[in-house]
Amino acid sequence: MVANFSVPRPQAPALVVQCGKGGGKLQDEHLAPGYSVKLHQGEHYDGWPKDLARTHCWAHGGIIRFDINLPQPTAGIVRMHFFDPERVRKQMVVVQGHVAGTFDNFAPPGIWVDVPVTAADTKTGKVEVFIENQNKGVNAVVSTVQFVPTTPPTPVLPATLVVLCGRGNGKNQDQVTKRGYGYKLHQGVPREPWPAGSSHTHCWEDKDQVRFEVSVPPGTAGVLRLTLADPERVNPNQRILVLGRVVGGGLPFVKTEKQVLAALSETDTKDGKIEVVIKSLPPSQAAVLSMIEFFPWPP
Numbered sequence: 001m002v003a004n005f006s007v008p009r010p011q012a013p014a015l016v017v018q019c020g021k022g023g024g025k026l027q028d029e030h031l032a033p034g035y036s037v038k039l040h041q042g043e044h045y046d047g048w049p050k051d052l053a054r055t056h057c058w059a060h061g062g063i064i065r066f067d068i069n070l071p072q073p074t075a076g077i078v079r080m081h082f083f084d085p086e087r088v089r090k091q092m093v094v095v096q097g098h099v100a101g102t103f104d105n106f107a108p109p110g111i112w113v114d115v116p117v118t119a120a121d122t123k124t125g126k127v128e129v130f131i132e133n134q135n136k137g138v139n140a141v142v143s144t145v146q147f148v149p150t151t152p153p154t155p156v157l158p159a160t161l162v163v164l165c166g167r168g169n170g171k172n173q174d175q176v177t178k179r180g181y182g183y184k185l186h187q188g189v190p191r192e193p194w195p196a197g198s199s200h201t202h203c204w205e206d207k208d209q210v211r212f213e214v215s216v217p218p219g220t221a222g223v224l225r226l227t228l229a230d231p232e233r234v235n236p237n238q239r240i241l242v243l244g245r246v247v248g249g250g251l252p253f254v255k256t257e258k259q260v261l262a263a264l265s266e267t268d269t270k271d272g273k274i275e276v277v278i279k280s281l282p283p284s285q286a287a288v289l290s291m292i293e294f295f296p297w298p299p
Contacts, residue, residue, distance in 0.1 A: 006153035007223050008075060008116070009297060010265045015068060015147040020044040020056040027056075034071040037145060041065040045141075053109050054083040057141040064131040064140050068147050072125035075118050075152075079245070080131075081144035083110035089141060090134040096121045102134060103246070110143065112245035116150075150263070156223050156295035161214065163292040166190035166202035173202070180217040183292060187211035199257045200229035200290040210278040210287045218272035220296050224262040227291035228278070231256045235288050237281035243268055244275070257290075 014032035021027045024044035028037075042064040046056040058064050068078065078095055082103060090104035093113060100115040117127055127147075133140040162176035163183055170190030188204035188211065195201065204210050214224065228238055233256060240247050240260050248260035264274065280287040 006155045007261060007263050008150035008152065009154045009221065010077060010263050010268075011149045011151065012265070012267065013079070013146045013148050014070070014076075015145070017145045018056060019058040019142050019145060020046050022046060022056075034069075035147060036069045037066055038069065039064075039066045048085050052083075052085055054081070054143040057083065057143045059139045059141045060133070061139045062133055064129075064142060066129050066145070068127040068129065068145070070122060070125060070127065070147060073119035073121075073123045074149055075122070076116075076150050077146075077148040078115045078117060078127060078129065079144075079146040079148055080113050080115075080129075080142050081110055082106040082113065082141065083108065083143045084141065086138070088135060088138050091140040092132045092134055094130040094132065096128055101246070104134075109244070111241065112243075114245050114247060154297060156297055159293045159295050160222075161216075161292065161294040164200075164202060165204040165289050165291060166192055168192065168202075180215075181294065182215040183212055184215070185210075185212045188287070188289070194229070194231045198229070198231040200227070200231070203229060203288045203290045205286050205288050206280075207286050208280060210289050212276055212289075212292075214274040214276065214292065214294060216269050216272055216274065216294060216296075218270055219266045220269050220272075221266045222264055222269075222294055222296035224264060224274060224276075225291075225293040225295065226260045226262075226276070226278075226289060227257065227293075228260070228288055229257045229290040230288065235280065235284040235286055237284050238287055239279040239281055241277045241279070242274065 015035040016030040042058040042060040048055045087107040092102045093100040095115045160178040161181040167173040188206040192202045242262040
């Protein structure tokens with residue numbers, strides 16, 4: 001398939017902060033020149049059990065407020081890890097005055113949330129982030145903050161993997177599979193439930209979550225494009241996680257379909273595997289996926 005679009009390409013993280021680690025004394029894991037973080041509201045905490053994936057966080061009963069300082073202007077991704085051993089939290093994320101979403105159900109191993117920012121957003125050399133608690137009696141938390149710079153939009157190459165999920169009840173779903181590329185469905189059922197004339201007639205479906213793995217040559221940077229169709233308009237909300245990162249999740253379908261792009265770096269695909277989970281969120285009846293495409297970037 002011919003590629004005709006460009007996507008900002010992620011680089012190595014320029015800022016990595018393990019929030020609250022060592023009471024804040026050990027939290028600056030990596031700060032490239034010109035990058036720093038300033039916590040305006042929130043407490044340092046490092047007291048969760050040591051056998052958990054995260055023991056530390058910034059926390060506040062109302063709103064965690066912090067700035068990322070960076071060279072101006074720099075386009076990129078604000079990447080945050082939310083971790084909730086108590087399994088009770090719900091919080092809204094606002095970046096540069098824009099609501100990025102409301103998130104709950106981030107029990108261990110937690111979730112990563114990616115929020116893109118443009119060069120125009122960072123023209124002052126600062127990104128303001130608010131994390132607002134939405135559940136009384138608990139607090140908002142964030143365990144890791146990263147900033148991932150991105151290049152200007154870069155054209156992708158033609159697709160090396162195209163899967164029409166569930167087409168022919170799974171018998172005719174492989175449309176393009178170049179050497180070194182593939183996929184494996186771990187949870188979900190191939191179906192063709194929708195009538196001819198729908199935007200898509202086929203899907204993988206599960207009442208809770210569709211879970212699969214895309215294989216690529218190790219270290220291949222590119223764009224994973226997922227198409228979710230909902231001709232009957234009964235599954236309006238889905239949470240999409242690519243490598244544990246929330247990408248476009250919980251957003252409503254536009255009419256009866258939406259596409260989600262996940263830009264992946266060489267580091268993201270270093271082991272040649274891309275794990276994807278699509279979770280059904282209320283009031284949806286099921287998780288669904290109709291098409292998978294992978295477009296590599298030039299080396």
